[in-house]
Amino acid sequence: MKQHSQPVFWNDIDLVIFDLDGTLYNQRRLRTCMALNLLHVSVKTRSLKTLNVLRIYRQCRETLAEGALVDFMNRQFEDTAMRCGCSVVEVREVVDEWIEQRPLIYLRACRYSGIEALFDALHRSGRTIAVFSDYSAAAKLEALSLKADLVVSATDGDVQRLKPDPAGLYKILNATGFEASRSLMIGDRFDRDWAAANRAGMPAIIKSRRRDPRCGTFRSYQDTLFQPVVQSADTGGTFAFPSFEKCVRAIVNILLRQELPSARQSENVESIVTYVLATHAGMPDYLRLAFRILTVVFDAWPYPATGKPFHRLSSDRREDQVNRWRSSRLQIRSGLIAFYRTFTIFGVYSEIYEQDVECEGNPEHD
Amino acid sequence: MKEILNMTEPVSRKMSADIVVIGSGPGGAVTATLCAEAGASVLLIEEGPNLSLQSVPHFSREEVLRKYRNAGICIATGRSKIAYVEGRCVGGGSEVNRGLYHRTPEYVLDLWKTEFEVEDLSLDKLKPHFIACERTAQVEYLPGDKPLVSTRLYDGAARLGWQAIEAPRLYRYGGIGAPGRKQSMSETFVPRFLLAGGRLIADTTANRLTRASGKWFVKAQHAPTDGRPRQQIEISADRVFVACGAVQTPALLRRSGLKKNIGNSLYFHPMLKVVAQFGEDVNKPGDLDPVHQIREFEPDFGMGCSISKRPMLGLAMAHHAGHFAEIEQHWRRMGIYYVQAASGRATVRNLPFFRDPLVTVRQSEQLLRTLANGLKRLAEALFAAGAVAVYPSIRGYPVLRSMIDVRNLPDMFGGEDGSMTSVHVFSSCPMGENEAVCATDSFGRVRGADGLFIADASLLCGPTIVNPQGTVMAVAHRNATHAIENRFR
Numbered sequence: 001m002k003q004h005s006q007p008v009f010w011n012d013i014d015l016v017i018f019d020l021d022g023t024l025y026n027q028r029r030l031r032t033c034m035a036l037n038l039l040h041v042s043v044k045t046r047s048l049k050t051l052n053v054l055r056i057y058r059q060c061r062e063t064l065a066e067g068a069l070v071d072f073m074n075r076q077f078e079d080t081a082m083r084c085g086c087s088v089v090e091v092r093e094v095v096d097e098w099i100e101q102r103p104l105i106y107l108r109a110c111r112y113s114g115i116e117a118l119f120d121a122l123h124r125s126g127r128t129i130a131v132f133s134d135y136s137a138a139a140k141l142e143a144l145s146l147k148a149d150l151v152v153s154a155t156d157g158d159v160q161r162l163k164p165d166p167a168g169l170y171k172i173l174n175a176t177g178f179e180a181s182r183s184l185m186i187g188d189r190f191d192r193d194w195a196a197a198n199r200a201g202m203p204a205i206i207k208s209r210r211r212d213p214r215c216g217t218f219r220s221y222q223d224t225l226f227q228p229v230v231q232s233a234d235t236g237g238t239f240a241f242p243s244f245e246k247c248v249r250a251i252v253n254i255l256l257r258q259e260l261p262s263a264r265q266s267e268n269v270e271s272i273v274t275y276v277l278a279t280h281a282g283m284p285d286y287l288r289l290a291f292r293i294l295t296v297v298f299d300a301w302p303y304p305a306t307g308k309p310f311h312r313l314s315s316d317r318r319e320d321q322v323n324r325w326r327s328s329r330l331q332i333r334s335g336l337i338a339f340y341r342t343f344t345i346f347g348v349y350s351e352i353y354e355q356d357v358e359c360e361g362n363p364e365h366d
Numbered sequence: 367m368k369e370i371l372n373m374t375e376p377v378s379r380k381m382s383a384d385i386v387v388i389g390s391g392p393g394g395a396v397t398a399t400l401c402a403e404a405g406a407s408v409l410l411i412e413e414g415p416n417l418s419l420q421s422v423p424h425f426s427r428e429e430v431l432r433k434y435r436n437a438g439i440c441i442a443t444g445r446s447k448i449a450y451v452e453g454r455c456v457g458g459g460s461e462v463n464r465g466l467y468h469r470t471p472e473y474v475l476d477l478w479k480t481e482f483e484v485e486d487l488s489l490d491k492l493k494p495h496f497i498a499c500e501r502t503a504q505v506e507y508l509p510g511d512k513p514l515v516s517t518r519l520y521d522g523a524a525r526l527g528w529q530a531i532e533a534p535r536l537y538r539y540g541g542i543g544a545p546g547r548k549q550s551m552s553e554t555f556v557p558r559f560l561l562a563g564g565r566l567i568a569d570t571t572a573n574r575l576t577r578a579s580g581k582w583f584v585k586a587q588h589a590p591t592d593g594r595p596r597q598q599i600e601i602s603a604d605r606v607f608v609a610c611g612a613v614q615t616p617a618l619l620r621r622s623g624l625k626k627n628i629g630n631s632l633y634f635h636p637m638l639k640v641v642a643q644f645g646e647d648v649n650k651p652g653d654l655d656p657v658h659q660i661r662e663f664e665p666d667f668g669m670g671c672s673i674s675k676r677p678m679l680g681l682a683m684a685h686h687a688g689h690f691a692e693i694e695q696h697w698r699r700m701g702i703y704y705v706q707a708a709s710g711r712a713t714v715r716n717l718p719f720f721r722d723p724l725v726t727v728r729q730s731e732q733l734l735r736t737l738a739n740g741l742k743r744l745a746e747a748l749f750a751a752g753a754v755a756v757y758p759s760i761r762g763y764p765v766l767r768s769m770i771d772v773r774n775l776p777d778m779f780g781g782e783d784g785s786m787t788s789v790h791v792f793s794s795c796p797m798g799e800n801e802a803v804c805a806t807d808s809f810g811r812v813r814g815a816d817g818l819f820i821a822d823a824s825l826l827c828g829p830t831i832v833n834p835q836g837t838v839m840a841v842a843h844r845n846a847t848h849a850i851e852n853r854f855r
Contacts, residue, residue: 259689259690260690261690261691275427275431278431278437279430279431279437279438279439280437281437282431282436282437282438282439283436283437283439284436284439284440284441284720284722285720285721285722286717286720286722286724287439287441287722331782335784338784341684342681342684345680345681345684346427346677346680346681347427348680349676349677349679349680349681349693350426350427350677352676353675353676353677354426356651356675356676356677
């Protein structure tokens with residue numbers, strides 16, 4: 001099987017984000033099915049109006065994506081209605097029927113070979129799967145018989161932006177608590193999927209027949225690119241070992257989620273993690289060893305219940321464990337969280353208000 | 367100045383000098399300077415890096431990582447633990463503190479004289495040493511208007527009829543409106559030492575002292591931060607002054623087999639902090655560091671104002687829900703204030719297989735009551751100054767909105783939550799003629815170790831109540847002068 005790219009280092013990936021249309025199923029095959037269906041309806045009704053509305057609706061949507069408009073939802077219907085000379089309600093009805101509902105019937109038959117095995121392997125390896133689509137995705141995913149941990153659409157009220165705007169990716173990162181560098185975007189379009197991932201600082205691979213200097217590409221889900229994760233799942237799944245650094249990252253992510261308003265949660269997490277790790281590295285050696293051991297114990301704590309370390313848990317489960325340790329009567333448990341909390345808070349305030357010590361501080365900083 | 371600081375000594379496996387001074391903080395820098403100016407060949411070694419005062423922003427996380435010992439995490443363990451900080455760079459603690467300066471109160475020196483039998487110690491006799499240090503270290507009062515966050519404390523005290531003062535700092539203000547510059551050992555005594563022919567080695571940790579054939583040998587590790595390989599070195603000298611700070615000095619001496627009255631009597635000035643929110647702006651960008659202190663309740667406790675930049679406000683407010691929104695909205699109306707007292711006695715002990723020493727502190731019930739009382743008095747002063755809310759930096763303590771809330775505070779501070787912090791550490795090897803408790807004689811000579819001296823805050827016989835840097839420098843100046851006059855005998 002020919003492979004176009006450098007291998008993915010799956011051990012460095014905790015979160016895999018899939019685009020939906022064209023990535024999880026064969027869009028050309030679906031369009032053929034839909035075109036035949038549409039032709040049949042057009043002949044039957046002796047009208048090309050539905051065909052025209054759908055064509056212009058797609059054009060408008062592409063144009064709006066380029067403009068990165070917030071209110072694209074209403075605009076796409078209004079612009080289409082104006083150009084087609086019909087009402088917004090009529091456009092909505094056509095779109096709902098032909099883009100949202102009818103394709104569901106054909107989706108399962110158009111699903112790419114190997115995608116189910118990949119989803120299964122990713123789940124079994126303890127990784128988090130998210131889907132991010134410009135269109136409503138939950139019903140399509142169900143029609144594809146695939147399950148994701150999180151489904152985000154550009155139409156969600158707290159996203160409201162089409163790719164290549166990375167707003168949807170930020171929502172997924174905030175919700176899961178994983179950092180961009182440990183996530184992977186899988187899509188089918190360089191101008192949308194790769195561009196959004198690139199803006200979010202996230203690695204990406206694109207389903208394409210051609211090589212591309214921007215990122216790795218693959219032809220099918222049977223590519224050797226995916227074999228490490230699929231094969232390890234076949235042999236019982238990737239056992240995730242407790243990891244001090246991954247656990248610290250995960251704790252810092254949860255603490256930032258708790259301490260900061262959502263608008264500030266996309267601060268430079270990596271810089272704060274680096275500061276917290278540097279602080280740990282500098283602490284007295286007997287404390288450093290004790291904290292390292294305790295942190296690894298914390299990471300391994302959920303194994304009996306979930307079979308996963310803390311850093312591989314879902315965001316909600318991680319938050320729950322942090323809260324339980326934080327309010328524990330055992331000082332050793334509450335002290336661990338207090339330590340990470342103190343330095344996360346100092347780190348994030350220093351990150352956000354860097355100018356306090358560098359610019360507006362004393363004239364002594366000349 | 368930068369050029370002078372760069373005049374560091376090339377390091378070789380075997381080195382020698384007449385005198386080795388270990389540690390370049392206020393005690394070590396003053397001692398090394400006087401010895402070099404007296405004509406001795408002096409090698410000053412410093413565990414931390416050689417960085418200029420302006421190399422990183424003051425009170426930034428970069429400064430904490432690069433100039434503080436253990437990345438700012440030093441903990442005196444015990445039921446009521448204390449988180450304390452020490453400098454670890456050329457210039458030591460003087461590089462990272464605010465440089466607030468006091469001469470030692472007379473009643474403190476009198477106590478040391480009677481209890482520890484320190485010879486020739488009085489305010490009058492120390493005065494010339496204070497003056498000499500102040501001249502080089504550039505101790506000045508802030509000219510013109512003072513920062514509002516600072517004067518608020520003074521105003522509150524005045525309204526209650528309490529004694530409050532403005533403290534001078536190691537700071538070259540340069541006149542009203544002129545840009546000033548903080549002063550420290552790397553800006554003052556260390557350049558003077560280098561100009562006198564002294565040699566400086568940074569990034570060098572003294573591991574052990576041994577004595578053979580009438581000489582002292584310092585076994586050390588030189589670990590440059592520029593990527594060059596680590597190197598074990600041995601320095602021989604006729605005399606050694608140990609000035610590694612009140613924790614590291616006893617740790618080094620105990621590792622070297624010297625244990626009598628060493629590391630048994632460490633003290634802190636533990637602090638509790640609050641954030642006060644006023645009805646109008648007090649915390650302005652560009653303000654100089656606060657300088658006012660309340661001395662009404664000394665020697666039981668003192669009060670003052672801390673650096674109140676947003677990262678510090680974040681730490682101080684961390685126990686209160688919604689701290690981010692409060693700070694984002696009101697930070698210009700907020701200031702950090704502290705009350706500090708004298709701690710219980712702590713010990714310094716080395717642990718097998720570990721480099722860093724273990725500090726264990728025992729707090730008395732009396733101290734915990736004193737701190738609780740001090741916290742109430744501090745809140746009272748802040749409400750008298752116009753505060754609309756006071757946020758104690760203590761886990762579980764509520765926001766105080768009035769004096770009724772203040773009166774409802776506990777009469778004894780628990781101290782288990784780690785909210786006690788300290789920036790003053792001293793007295794681990796007290797000087798004096800009382801051999802039952804003192805590690806050295808009245809002038810810093812270690813008993814039973816010919817040619818070995820201590821020259822830092824370890825020598826102080828107990829808490830100074832006020833900021834101890836002035837005392838450390840003056841005592842080091844006094845003892846070095848005495849040693850030179852007596853030809854180090």
